[in-house]
Structures are given as C-alpha cells and as structure tokens.
Amino acid sequence: MYAQTMDAYLGVREEVIKTALSVSIGALADDVEERPFVAREIGNNGPSSQVIVAFAGSWSPDDWFAGDGEAKPFGEAKIDDKKFPSLRSEFPSLRRLGTDAFAVVNEGFAARFLRILEEDGNQTFRKEVAKAVADGKQITFSGYSSGGPIAIYATVWFLEKYIRSNEKQTSRPRPRRPLCLTFGSPLTTDRTFCHAVQRDGWSDCFVHFVAKLDMVPRILLTPRSSATELLREIPPFFDPHHKADRAKLASLFGNVMKNAACAASYAACAVTGSKHTLFDTMSRFIKRSPYQPCGQYVFFTETGRLVVVKNPDAVLQLLFYSLQIESETELPKIAVASLEAHWTYRDALDRCLATHNVVCLENLRDLPLSSDDPVDINVKTIGAALNDLNLSTTARLCLRAAGELEKQKEDNRNAIQEKKDAINKALKALEEYRTTCRNDGVGYYDAFKMQKKEEDFKANVKRLELAAMWDEIIEMIKQERLPDKFEAEKEWVDLGTLFRRLVEPVDIANYYRHMKNEDAGPYMTKGRPKRYHYPQRWREHAEQLDRDSSGESCFLAEVEDLNVEVANKKPWTSIKDRVLDLEKKLNDWKAKKEVNDDVFLDKSTLVEWWRKLPREHKAKSCIKGLMESQT
Numbered sequence: 001m002y003a004q005t006m007d008a009y010l011g012v013r014e015e016v017i018k019t020a021l022s023v024s025i026g027a028l029a030d031d032v033e034e035r036p037f038v039a040r041e042i043g044n045n046g047p048s049s050q051v052i053v054a055f056a057g058s059w060s061p062d063d064w065f066a067g068d069g070e071a072k073p074f075g076e077a078k079i080d081d082k083k084f085p086s087l088r089s090e091f092p093s094l095r096r097l098g099t100d101a102f103a104v105v106n107e108g109f110a111a112r113f114l115r116i117l118e119e120d121g122n123q124t125f126r127k128e129v130a131k132a133v134a135d136g137k138q139i140t141f142s143g144y145s146s147g148g149p150i151a152i153y154a155t156v157w158f159l160e161k162y163i164r165s166n167e168k169q170t171s172r173p174r175p176r177r178p179l180c181l182t183f184g185s186p187l188t189t190d191r192t193f194c195h196a197v198q199r200d201g202w203s204d205c206f207v208h209f210v211a212k213l214d215m216v217p218r219i220l221l222t223p224r225s226s227a228t229e230l231l232r233e234i235p236p237f238f239d240p241h242h243k244a245d246r247a248k249l250a251s252l253f254g255n256v257m258k259n260a261a262c263a264a265s266y267a268a269c270a271v272t273g274s275k276h277t278l279f280d281t282m283s284r285f286i287k288r289s290p291y292q293p294c295g296q297y298v299f300f301t302e303t304g305r306l307v308v309v310k311n312p313d314a315v316l317q318l319l320f321y322s323l324q325i326e327s328e329t330e331l332p333k334i335a336v337a338s339l340e341a342h343w344t345y346r347d348a349l350d351r352c353l354a355t356h357n358v359v360c361l362e363n364l365r366d367l368p369l370s371s372d373d374p375v376d377i378n379v380k381t382i383g384a385a386l387n388d389l390n391l392s393t394t395a396r397l398c399l400r401a402a403g404e405l406e407k408q409k410e411d412n413r414n415a416i417q418e419k420k421d422a423i424n425k426a427l428k429a430l431e432e433y434r435t436t437c438r439n440d441g442v443g444y445y446d447a448f449k450m451q452k453k454e455e456d457f458k459a460n461v462k463r464l465e466l467a468a469m470w471d472e473i474i475e476m477i478k479q480e481r482l483p484d485k486f487e488a489e490k491e492w493v494d495l496g497t498l499f500r501r502l503v504e505p506v507d508i509a510n511y512y513r514h515m516k517n518e519d520a521g522p523y524m525t526k527g528r529p530k531r532y533h534y535p536q537r538w539r540e541h542a543e544q545l546d547r548d549s550s551g552e553s554c555f556l557a558e559v560e561d562l563n564v565e566v567a568n569k570k571p572w573t574s575i576k577d578r579v580l581d582l583e584k585k586l587n588d589w590k591a592k593k594e595v596n597d598d599v600f601l602d603k604s605t606l607v608e609w610w611r612k613l614p615r616e617h618k619a620k621s622c623i624k625g626l627m628e629s630q631t
Contacts, residue, residue: 005356005358006298006306006308006353006358008358009308009358009360010204010207010296010298010308011204012179012181012207014353015042016042016050016052016140016179016181017181017209017349017353018349018350018353019040019042019052020052020054020140020142020181020183021142021144021181021183021209021345021346021349022346023038023040023052023054023142024054024055024142024143024144024147024181024183025144025345025346026038026054027054027055027056027057027143027144027147028056028057028144028145028147035056036055036056036112036115036116036119036125036150037053037054037055037056037116037125037128037150038053038054038056039051039052039053039054039128040052040054041137043137049135049136049137049138050137050138050139050140051128051132051137051138051139051140052140052142053125053128053129053139053140053141053142053151053154054141054142054143054144054147054151055116055141055142055143055147055148055150055151055154056147057143057144057145057146057147057148058112058146059146059231059232059234059235061224061227061228061231061232062108063108063109063112063146064106064108064109064146064186064220064224064227064228064231065107065108065224065227065228066107066108066111067107069224069225072107073223073224073225073287074106074220074223074224074287074289074290074291075106075107075108075220075224076104076105076106076107076190076290076291077104077105077106077107077110078102078103078104079091079094079095079102079103079104079105080095080102084107084110084111084114086114087105087110087114088102090114090117090157090160090161091103091153091156091157091160092160093156093160093164093196093200093541094156094192094193094196094197095192095196096192096195096196097199097487097534097537097538097541098474098477098478098487098530098533098534098537099478100537101192102192103189103190103192103193103196104189104190104192104193104290104291105153105188105189105190105193106149106188106220106291109146109149109150109153109188110153112150113149113150113153113154113157116150116154117157125154129158129162133162133175136173136176137176138176138177138178138179139158139176139178139179140178140179140180140181141154141155141158141178141179141180141181142180142181142182142183143182143183143185144182144183144184144185144345145183145184145185145186145216145342146185146186146216147182147185148182148183148184148185148186148188148208149185149186149188151180151181151182151185152180152182152185152188152189152206152294152295154180155178155179155180155205155206156197156202158178159177159178159200159202159205162175163175163177164200164544165544177205178205179205179207180205180206180207180295181207181208181209182206182207182208182209183208183209183345183349184209184210184211184214184216184217184342184345185208185216185217186216186217186218186219186220186291187217187218187220187221187289187291187292187293187319188220188291189291189292189293189294190290190291190292191290191292193294194292194293194294194295194312194484195480195484196484197294197295198312198483198484198485199484199485199486199487199488200488201485201488203294203295203296203310204295204296205295206294206295206296207295207296207297207298208293208295208296208297208298209297209298209300209345209349210297210298210299210300210319211299211300211341211342211344211345211348212299212300212301212302212322212323212341212388212389212390213302213323213334213337213338213340213341214338214341214342215230215234215253215256215323215335215338215339215341215342216234216342217319218256218257218260218319218320218323219231219256220289220291221256221259221260221263221289221291221319222255222256222258222259222260222289223259223287223289226252226255226256226259227256229252230252230256233245233248233249233252233339234339234342237339237340237342237343238343240340240343244336244339246332246333246335246336247332249332249335249336249339250331250332250335252335253331253334253335253338254331254335257320257323259288259289260319260320260323261320262286262288263288263289263316263320264316264317264319264320264321264398266288267292267313267316267317268317268398268401271313271398271401271402271405272401272405292312292316293312293315293316293319294312295312296308296309296310297309297310297315297318299318299322299389300348300349300352301388301389302388303388304351304352304354304355304357305352305355305357305358305359305384305385305388306352306353306357306358306359307359307360307361307385307388307389308358308359308360308361309360309361310360310362311361311364311402311403311406313402313405313406314361314364314398314399314402314403317395317398317399317402318389318391318395318399321389321390321391321392321394321395321398322389322390322391322395323338323390324390324392324395359381359382359384359385361382361385361399363403364399364400364402364403364404364406365400365403365404365407366403367382367386367396367399367400367403368382368383368386368396369393369396369397369400370393408481409481409482409483410483412476412481412482413482413483413486416472416473416476416482419469420495422465422469423466423469423470423495423499424495426462426465426466426469427466427498427499427502427503429458429459429462430459430462430463430466430502430503430506431502433455433458433459433462434502434596434598436455437455437598438597438598438601441601441602442601443598443599443601443604443605444505444506444596444598445505445506445508445509445556445598445599445604445605446509446601446603446604446605448460448505448506448509448510449509449510449512449513449605450513451513459506460506460510463503463506463507463510466499466503467503467507467529467531470499470531471529471530471531473531474530474531474534477534478530487534487538487541488538488541488542490542492538493535493538493539493542496534496535496536496538496539497535497539497550499531499535500532500535500536500553500554501552501553501594501596503532504532504553504554505553505554505556507529507532508523508554508556508557508560509556511523511527511557512557512560517560517561517564522557522561523554523557523560523561524554524557524558524561528554528557532553532554536550536551536553549585551585552585552589552594552595555582555585555586555589555595556599556605556606558578558582559582559605559606559609560605562575562578562579562582562609563605563608563609563612566609566612566613572614572617576617579613579617583621583622583623584622586623586626587622587623587626590623590626600626600627607627610623610627
C-alpha cells in the first residue's frame with residue numbers, strides 16, 4: 001500500500017518534479033504576455049532526457065473569468081461553443097462518444113492557451129514542441145498556480161496531435177508520452193473532460209501537487225463574485241511580511257468552503273446513487289461549479305507526508321474535507337494560513353520529497369474509519385495519512401463510497417463480459433441465417449423484411465435477444481455505471497461493429513416492414529436506437545474516422561427513405577445530392593468489404609431503388625460497376 005519514492009507510484013523522478021516546480025515558479029514571476037512559457041532541457045540526450053515547458057500564471061481576474069458573468073458564473077465554456085471552433089478542432093476527443101457532449105473548460109485559460117498555441121503566427125510554442133519530439137525527448141508541461149490549467153490543456157493538445165495521430169503510423173517512431181505536472185493549480189476541467197482522459201488511457205500523464213492548506217486549488221469551486229475578491233488578496237502573500245485583513249480573508253475563505261461543501265456533497269450523492277432533493281431545489285437558484293479533478297493528485301501535509309490519490313471522485317472529497325476547521329474561531333487563522341501555503345511549495349515539497357514518506361490511497365473501500373490502533377502496518381500507515389489530512393469519519397465514508405463506486409463499475413463490466421458468449425452465439429446464428437438467405441438467392445435484409453419462412457421468425461428472436469443485451473450495456477454507459485475506459489476497449493469496439501453490421505439491417509427491415517416511418521418518421525432521425533449509435537461512435541473514435549463515416553450498418557435506411565421520395569415523384573434535383581453522397585459512401589464501404597455482397601443481389605431493395613434513378617445519372621454513377629450485372 002505504500003512505497004519509498006514517488007517514482008514507484010507515478011513514474012516521475014524527483015529531479016523532474018523539483019525542476020518543473022522551479023521553472024514554473026520562475027515562469028510565474030515573468031510577464032505573462034511577453035513570455036508566456038519557459039522551456040528548459042534536463043538530461044543528456046539519453047532515455048532520461050526531457051524538456052520542461054512551464055507556463056506563466058496570472059492573477060488578473062480577466063484571465064480567470066471571461067464571458068458573461070450571469071451566464072457563466074465560473075468562467076466556464078463548452079469546447080463545442082461556436083465562439084471557440086479552434087478548441088473543438090484541437091481537442092476532438094474531449095467529449096462523450098455516444099451523446100457527442102463536449103467537455104467544459106475555463107474560457108479565460110483556454111483562450112490564453114490558444115493564444116500561446118498560435119502566437120501571432122510565429123508558432124514559437126509549436127516549434128519548441130516539434131523540436132523536442134524530433135529529438136526524441138519527453139516533454140513535461142508544467143505550471144504553478146494559474147499556470148497549471150495551461151499545462152493541462154497543452155498536455156491534452158499534445159496527446160491529440162502527437163500520440164493519437166501516430167497510433168496508426170508504423171513507418172516512424174512514436175513520440176514519447178508527455179507528462180503534466182501542476183503545483184497549486186485551480187480546477188478548470190469538468191467530469192466529461194476527466195471521462196475522456198480516462199477513457200483514452202491518458203490519466204497517468206497528469207500529476208497535480210496540492211498543499212493541504214492551499215486555497216487556490218479550491219478557488220474556482222466558488223463563483224466569480226467571491227473568487228475575484230480573493231484573487232486580489234493572494235499576490236501580496238508572496239511577501240512573508242505582508243499583514244492581511246484577517247476578518248476579510250475569513251469571510252472570503254468561508255464563501256469558498258461553502259461552495260466547496262455544495263460541490264462535494266452533491267458529488268457524494270452522485271457517487272452513492274442517492275438523490276438529494278435539497279441540492280436539486282437549490283440548483284434552480286444557486287449554480288454549482290462545473291469543475292472537477294482530472295488525473296492523479298498528490299496532497300502533501302505539514303508533517304512531510306505525500307498522499308497519492310488516483311480516484312477523481314475521492315480527490316474532490318479531499319479538497320473539501322482536508323481543509324475543515326473545528327470551530328469558527330479558527331477561521332481567520334486558517335484563512336491566512338491557506339494563502340500563505342500557496343507561496344511555500346518549493347520548500348514544503350523539497351522537505352516532503354526528502355523524507356520519502358509516500359502513501360497511496362489505493363484500496364479506498366478498505367480505508368480505516370477511525371484512528372484506533374490497527375495491527376497491520378500498512379493499515380497503520382494509511383490511518384496516519386488520513387489523520388494528517390484531518391479526515392473525519394464522514395470524510396472517510398465519502399472516500400469509501402468513491403472506492404465502492406469504482407469497484408461497482410468493474411463488477412458491472414465483469415457481468416457484461418460474462419454475456420459475451422451469449423452475444424457471440426446469437427451473432428453466429430444471424431450469420432448462418434444470412435448465409436442461408438444468400439444461398440436461396442435472397443438478400444439477408446429482404447428475406448427478413450418479407451418474413452415468409454420459419455428461419456425469418458427465428459432470426460427475429462435473435463434480433464430481440466441481442467437488442468435486450470445491448471440496450472442494457474448502453475443504459476449502463478448513459479448512467480455512468482461502467483468504467484470510463486470501456487468504450488475504448490478494442491474487444492468491445494470490434495464486437496460493437498460486428499453487432500451493428502449484423503443486427504441493424506434487420507432492425508431497419510423490421511422498421512419499414514411495419515411502416516413505422518409513416519407514423520414516426522425516417523429511421524435515422526426518429527427510429528434509430530442508441531444501441532447502434534454508440535458503437536458507431538466508438539469505432540469512429542478508435543479508428544480516427546470522420547463523424548458519420550461509419551454508417552455502413554444503416555445505409556439501407558437512407559435507401560428506404562429515398563425510395564419513398566422516388567415513389568412520391570419528388571424532383572430529381574431535390575434528392576440528387578443525397579443520392580450522390582450515398583453512392584460515394586457505398587462505393588467506399590464495398591471497397592473496404594464493410595458491406596455484404598448480398599445487398600447487390602437481383603431484386604434487392606438497393607438494386608430495385610437504383611434502377612428507378614434517372615438513366616443519365618446511372619450512366620455516370622460511381623457504383624455503376626457494382627450494379628451493371630443487375631441492370
């Protein structure tokens with residue numbers, strides 16, 4: 001449960017941590033606009049050689065909060081917001097695949113990162129990164145205080161541009177995965193951001209160091225009205241002789257902790273699966289911060305202990321509970337100490353690293369609830385760490401709940417894994433049915449649509465069985481009851497693709513056989529179940545395909561709708577573009593063997609429809625060669 005060095009748990013050498021912190025503190029002191037980042041090399045071009053890229057921070061409220069204060073009280077912005085099209089293009093993976101809901105980031109910090117990325121066309125940052133990659137060096141993006149969010153966004157940008165884009169490349173060496181080290185950084189990412197990072201296996205790239213008393217990592221849990229005042233109070237504490245207004249700080253500290261309590265309590269209800277009607281009612285009047293932790297956190301205490309936490313739900317609880325006070329009389333003292341702590345990272349972290357007193361809170365479900373003298377030395381060590389963090393029984397129960405949810409998600413995944421045999425067995429039965437139809441000279445789709453034989457009825461039973469199993473999987477994903485990595489696991493991406501290609505065509509056949517389109521509308525806009533939509537997005541994400549380019553399992557729905565248009569004598573000009581688009585995609589899918597040959601059989605729905613198209617069009621059609629034997 002515990003080790004002697006940070007490297008054992010996080011894969012980060014102490015030399016890198018100390019250098020990143022030193023360079024980041026230096027960057028914070030520089031002029032933000034004149035010198036937005038500082039780069040420093042360490043190592044001798046060997047396996048341990050690195051480039052530290054540290055980003056400058058800012059205490060200007062305009063850099064922390066942007067946009068309409070009423071609409072965005074925490075300075076938040078969605079990545080797919082029309083105001084930031086470049087954010088969406090730079091961070092395409094930061095979303096939920098099934099719903100296509102993009103992550104939320106801090107608008108001010110995101111805008112600053114984009115300025116650094118472009119830098120008036122000089123692209124100095126891009127060139128620095130490209131050189132490090134070309135030299136085979138690992139890059140560590142770092143930031144102290146408000147430089148932290150920029151380091152986080154830069155790391156994701158690098159992962160998107162250099163790691164994901166090279167996954168399919170075999171002709172050139174892959175760049176080394178980056179590191180992101182932040183120190184006293186505010187929260188500026190939401191749950192969707194964290195989900196996407198964990199789904200793609202990037203979480204271990206991010207390590208955030210937080211002093212237990214430091215207020216800054218909690219500051220964006222409160223809206224700008226309170227946070228802006230507090231931001232003005234922090235810079236003077238750089239001077240150790242600064243005399244603060246203790247009463248004012250106590251009030252500001254109290255506001256932050258009240259908002260932190262709201263965020264932590266709401267999150268605890270979500271973790272336990274309980275409904276908190278009070279918070280639901282309050283949410284109509286009081287906005288909650290959208291920001292949540294992402295990556296791995298290292299809390300360090302006044303006793304010199306380093307506590308590693310990898311569960312983001314647990315981190316949020318720690319940010320609240322580790323800064324509790326026993327009485328109101330302590331409020332002014334703790335408020336001052338919380339701002340002083342923000343300026344002591346170098347000395348405090350040096351002392352902690354020197355002691356090698358590292359504890360990792362891994363088995364959260366088994367955390368001791370009290371400080372009673374346990375027999376097991378590992379449990380004693382964990383208990384001492386929890387005491388150093390001032391965690392009450394309630395706090396420990398919240399951490400246990402976070403661990404229980406993590407375990408529950410793995411249990412759900414294992415339960416689904418046990419159904420793979422049943423899924424594969426049903427899919428095999430449908431494959432055999434398709435082969436039988438093909439041997440009878442009838443397409444799989446058309447045979448099912450006609451429902452003339454007993455085999456068609458049996459195939460329908462398999463369709464319904466598979467639909468039930470996949471609906472259960474999709475519902476678990478929607479309720480966030482499966483591990484984030486599930487949607488990126490190759491075995492499920494492949495199985496989902498096979499499922500779509502075998503089952504969705506007969507679902508479409510069933511839809512149009514019963515003429516549901518006449519009441520509900522076209523299948524693609526009104527009738528397509530999520531059990532096909534989600535796996536399609538998984539494949540497009542995994543293989544870095546264009547959105548909607550993997551529609552080979554549902555193109556017959558478009559054929560059916562175009563058939564209706566032709567039957568209703570719609571003008572050719574009104575459907576021409578749709579036909580051209582479908583033909584182009586169909587030609588590509590056929591070349592890649594992603595559609596079955598039986599769709600081209602004589603008298604199939606596809607062929608019968610294509611024959612009705614204008615003769616001049618068919619003569620120049622890109623799928624003419626596929627149809628020639630049928631015309």
